[in-house]
Amino acid sequence: MLPGRSAANIVAMASVADRRLDLDLFRRSSDRVLAGVAGGLADRLGVPTGYVRAAFVVATALWGLGAVFYVALWMATFERVEDRSPTSVEPQQAIGLGVIFLGGVFAFRGLGWWPGDRVVLITGTLAFGVAVLSDFDWVSRLFDPTGARPSKLRVGAGAILLLSGLGVFGRSISQIQTLGSAAIAVIITVLGIGLVFGPWLVGMGRALGSERRERIRQEERAEMAAHLHDSVLQTLALMQRTDDPKRMVTLARQQERELRSWLYGDRASRSEERLAAALETVAARIEGDFSIPVELVTVGDTAIDEVALSLVSAASEAIVNAAKHSQAAEVSVYAEVADGRADVWVADRGVGFDQTSIPDDRRGLRDSIVARLGRVGGGAAVDSTPGDGTEIHLWAPATALDVRSQP
Amino acid sequence: MIRLFVVDDHALFLSGVKAELAAMAERFDIVGTAADVDDAITSIRETMPEVVLLDVHMPGGGGLAVIQNVTETHPDIRFLALSVSDAAEDVIAMIRAGARGYVTKSISSEDLADAIERVKAGDAVFSPRLAGFVLDAFAHGLPEAADPELDQLTAREKEVLRLIARGYPYKQVARRLSISVKTVETHVSSVLRKLQLSSRYELTRWASDRRMI
Numbered sequence: 001m002l003p004g005r006s007a008a009n010i011v012a013m014a015s016v017a018d019r020r021l022d023l024d025l026f027r028r029s030s031d032r033v034l035a036g037v038a039g040g041l042a043d044r045l046g047v048p049t050g051y052v053r054a055a056f057v058v059a060t061a062l063w064g065l066g067a068v069f070y071v072a073l074w075m076a077t078f079e080r081v082e083d084r085s086p087t088s089v090e091p092q093q094a095i096g097l098g099v100i101f102l103g104g105v106f107a108f109r110g111l112g113w114w115p116g117d118r119v120v121l122i123t124g125t126l127a128f129g130v131a132v133l134s135d136f137d138w139v140s141r142l143f144d145p146t147g148a149r150p151s152k153l154r155v156g157a158g159a160i161l162l163l164s165g166l167g168v169f170g171r172s173i174s175q176i177q178t179l180g181s182a183a184i185a186v187i188i189t190v191l192g193i194g195l196v197f198g199p200w201l202v203g204m205g206r207a208l209g210s211e212r213r214e215r216i217r218q219e220e221r222a223e224m225a226a227h228l229h230d231s232v233l234q235t236l237a238l239m240q241r242t243d244d245p246k247r248m249v250t251l252a253r254q255q256e257r258e259l260r261s262w263l264y265g266d267r268a269s270r271s272e273e274r275l276a277a278a279l280e281t282v283a284a285r286i287e288g289d290f291s292i293p294v295e296l297v298t299v300g301d302t303a304i305d306e307v308a309l310s311l312v313s314a315a316s317e318a319i320v321n322a323a324k325h326s327q328a329a330e331v332s333v334y335a336e337v338a339d340g341r342a343d344v345w346v347a348d349r350g351v352g353f354d355q356t357s358i359p360d361d362r363r364g365l366r367d368s369i370v371a372r373l374g375r376v377g378g379g380a381a382v383d384s385t386p387g388d389g390t391e392i393h394l395w396a397p398a399t400a401l402d403v404r405s406q407p
Numbered sequence: 408m409i410r411l412f413v414v415d416d417h418a419l420f421l422s423g424v425k426a427e428l429a430a431m432a433e434r435f436d437i438v439g440t441a442a443d444v445d446d447a448i449t450s451i452r453e454t455m456p457e458v459v460l461l462d463v464h465m466p467g468g469g470g471l472a473v474i475q476n477v478t479e480t481h482p483d484i485r486f487l488a489l490s491v492s493d494a495a496e497d498v499i500a501m502i503r504a505g506a507r508g509y510v511t512k513s514i515s516s517e518d519l520a521d522a523i524e525r526v527k528a529g530d531a532v533f534s535p536r537l538a539g540f541v542l543d544a545f546a547h548g549l550p551e552a553a554d555p556e557l558d559q560l561t562a563r564e565k566e567v568l569r570l571i572a573r574g575y576p577y578k579q580v581a582r583r584l585s586i587s588v589k590t591v592e593t594h595v596s597s598v599l600r601k602l603q604l605s606s607r608y609e610l611t612r613w614a615s616d617r618r619m620i
Contacts, residue, residue: 298539347573
């Protein structure tokens with residue numbers, strides 16, 4: 001069903017095209033005044049173009065017949081594509097169109113279909129004004145402020161046509177209704193100015209806005225490029241010069257951490273005045289020194305004071321111990337500030353140890369962790385089973401900060 | 408054997424994950440992969456996988472768009488978000504859209520396989536960081552919470568999340584709390600449900616506040 005119908009369509013289309021071709025009449029695309037109809041006809045009939053053009057003009061004077069005939073031929077013929085010239089014939093075409101329009105107008109007048117001279121004059125002038133101004137293309141310029149600007153000549157002509165049309169219109173109204181003609185004149189003038197300059201002003205405003213946006217975007221891009229260059233590219237270069245896979249992983253981890261804090265980090269807490277940020281720094285340092293991943297998760301935050309500083313130092317010691325002795329693949333650190341205290345858990349899934357077997361001269365745990373936290377009112381607890389990992393729990397009094405209320 | 412679909416716009420990462428999971432062929436059957444949002448939505452509907460491993464950041468709406476579109480027609484397909492981003496905003500958004508878990512791309516392939524199986528079984532998967540996020544988000548419990556049942560965590564749930572945040576796998580969490588692994592999974596699933604259903608817009612606000620670029 002469908003294929004048959006489309007085939008019929010194709011046949012119908014072909015026959016229309018054939019009929020057009022049968023005329024062997026083409027519109028000229030060079031040396032033309034209007035659409036090339038007269039030129040094409042002259043080529044077909046073999047007479048000088050001037051005669052044909054003159055015949056059209058004369059026929060137009062006779063009740064506009066020439067214009068009607070011209071438009072009919074225009075619609076019935078193709079333009080000869082192969083010799084299309086790029087030269088502009090716009091002004092001539094405009095004049096020709098005007099002549100055709102006038103011819104049409106006279107034709108209608110001769111036929112008796114005529115609402116009155118004044119109405120035609122007003123609507124005609126307004127239509128021309130709008131037509132010329134529509135080249136302004138302001139609708140599309142609203143969406144694309146970078147579009148081409150219209151020529152001053154065109155804007156001026158459009159404005160004059162519009163104003164004069166509106167002027168005649170306004171006068172006829174004021175004669176009828178005896179309104180204050182001055183007020184109407186002012187309104188009409190403002191309307192005209194708005195029509196002419198409004199779109200241009202809007203377009204300019206938008207162009208300025210988009211320029212500003214573009215500039216901001218470029219600045220951001222430059223800042224990001226600079227950062228990536230200083231960090232990621234440098235690290236990648238460094239990694240290419242390394243043979244040690246462990247060192248490579250460490251470099252990658254360090255870079256990842258740095259990039260993450262740059263991308264997602266919250267700036268308020270990145271300052272070293274906060275517990276979470278201080279722990280982050282410690283974790284990053286140990287990760288670099290001992291080539292072992294340190295996973296840090298923090299919940300809540302507190303300001304760094306003497307107590308919190310002790311907690312950070314103790315945590316640092318505990319993480320270092322885990323990194324040095326546990327033989328685990330990674331160290332997990334979880335810090336939480338809530339209910340008037342700060343807790344830090346440092347856990348690994350490494351070899352673990354027997355607490356009673358620690359020799360007395362290895363005092364790291366006892367001195368730097370337990371004693372230090374004891375002095376500030378906190379404490380530490382160790383939970384370790386040989387072969388099943390170690391967890392050190394550290395705590396100290398702290399006042400939770402409401403992270404959200406900070407600038 | 409789990410019917411698995413992988414969505415990632417990074418070709419290298421996609422082929423890497425595929426290779427790792429293909430090595431465990433007796434556990435996973437990768438029924439398809441997609442590299443962009445539209446392709447993912449149509450292919451998932453065609454292949455009907457049980458679990459979708461979903462990247463978060465993709466042009467054209469990201470993983471969020473995939474979850475929202477697919478769950479509309481196929482609410483039984485489960486999603487596990489997998490991303491390099493551990494920004495709170497992304498994590499919370501994915502979970503609230505319906506993902507059953509969120510793991511970062513640095514996860515080991517064995518842990519990833521476990522996570523997929525857990526999601527398939529209907530449980531939730533919380534990485535330490537996600538557990539931290541959830542604790543943090545629910546920590547500022549608001550007195551005027553509309554539905555206390557959904558807007559607060561129980562003490563037990565907090566304990567479980569804390570242990571996960573401390574880096575313990577589910578088995579050890581269960582041992583430490585002297586409960587079964589199944590109970591741990593129940594707690595985590597109920598936290599996930601609260602996260603998805605909670606009326607607190609503060610969750611989202613909290614997450615977006617965390618992202619101050």
